[in-house]
Amino acid sequence: MVNPSEVFKEALGLFPGGVNSPVRAMKHLPTPIIVKRAEGAYLYTIDGGRLIDYCMGFGPLILGHRHPAVLEAVREALNDGWLYGALTEREVELAKKITSNTKSIEMIRFVNTGTEAVMNAVRLARGFTGRKYIVKFEGNYHGAFDYVLVKAGSGAATWGVPTSAGILEEATKYTLVVPYNDAEALERVFREYGSEIALLLVEPIAGNYGLIIPDQVFIKATRELTERYGALLLFDEVITGFRVGLSGAQGMFNIKPDLTTLGKIIGGGFPIGAFGGRRDVMGMVTPQGPVYNAGTFNAHPISVAAGLATLRVIEGGGVYEVANGAAERVAKAIEDSASRNGFDVVVKQMASMFQFYFKRGDVRTPSDVRASDEKLYLAFHREALNRGVYFTPSQYEVNFTSAAHTRDIVEETIRVIEESFKALRANKPT
Ligand SMILES: Cc1ncc(COP(=O)(O)O)c(C=O)c1O
Secondary structure, three states, rough: OOOOOHHHHHHHHHHHHHHOOOOOOOOOOOOOEEEEEEEEEEEEOOOOEEEOOOOOOOOOOOEEEEHHHHHHHHHHHHHHHHOOOOOOOOHHHHHHHHHHHOOOOOOOEEEOHHHHHHHHHHHHHHHHHOOOEEEEOOOOOOOOOOHHOOOOOHHHHHHOOOOOOOOHHHHHOOOOEOOOOOOHHHHHHHHHHHEEEEEEEEEEOOOOOOEEEEOOOHHHHHHHHHHHHOOOEEEEEEOOOOOOOOHHHHHHHHOOOOOOEHHHHOOOOOOOOOEEOHHHHHHEEEEOEEEOOOOOOOOOOOHHHHHHHHHHHHOOOOOOHHHHHHHHHHHHHHHHHHOOOOOOEEEEEEOEEEEEEEOOOOOOOOOHOOOOOOHHHHHHHHHHHOOOEEEOOOOOOOOOOOOOOHHHHHHHHHHHHHHHHHHHHHHOOO
């Protein structure tokens, strides 16, 4: 049997923090989970453990791990070759699936990650409008690049570096940050800078500071204000695209942004990103227009094949019913178990995403999330992990369910939740 702590010790000497992306480090565990393989809703660790996974690769795996249709599509694509540096039929098909489901996306460009997608959308918005400023919300995460790593969520929040070192003041001079879910603050910023704002970026359902659900007034204000001041509106749907429905959060809220960024699910678990939107705006992208984007691996054939297979399965029906039902039941179980065991816990759930916070009251802003008891979250996380359930390892991330989270798996999870709250009550951390 492999010893995880020895592997991690080696990793610590090789990778900063022992990992290749910060949330994988799991600051509350001496050794983070180290995975060997995965299947359905399960992760199998190198020391022989089996975990019910609610992290699901941080979002892409809405069908579960190693879905047979995706595996088959990837095998078929691999057989054909894996990199051409030329247009392929499959990418046209994937684009058609996206544009037919999301009406605001008239043209699209595939890149390799969500980070790249947003980075290009920012450049495009500035190129199109000729304006300098961008506006983002506190706690929203739009990838790991300079213009948007200001008061950011995700790993940046978990590790206490919401505004990264190494970023020039000059790079963020034109990034304005507004509190999430605060339509009045947004209006004030637009009143002051309106004519100079190129782009407003928003996570239409915020999934990088736990799960924060937008007020209707707030989300409507993003469209009204950008329209009024001639700025572009970007819905960053890297998480929510094809997760909360075939037309994403914009379909759910019936709002048509100018630009949308996608990633995660549209690559079926392989690296991908995309930015798309209004035809007149996208027409500015090279080679049609002067805003530069290029990439050796753009629309990578294997990612495209996996994404296409994933979207086909979703369109076939049944995925959202299972995944959303599982999230609802687990969320309810957390709420019930917490109160039975004397803990104040707020649970937020939407479609197949959920998160819980050890606090009283409600959670509707990043400061509400910060006000919750992170120590208790991590202690609960450890208890559940010891019993075979792997929730997302930070209160600043979100839990995901998939089509592989069957009734039996949810039942097992619910048992573990109850046992974990009991254990937590017995050994409350100080
Ligand atoms: C809303 C959002 N935008 C952008 C990104 C960056 O995507 P990637 O990690 O693929 O670069 C993420 C990643 O989690 C995200 O959640």
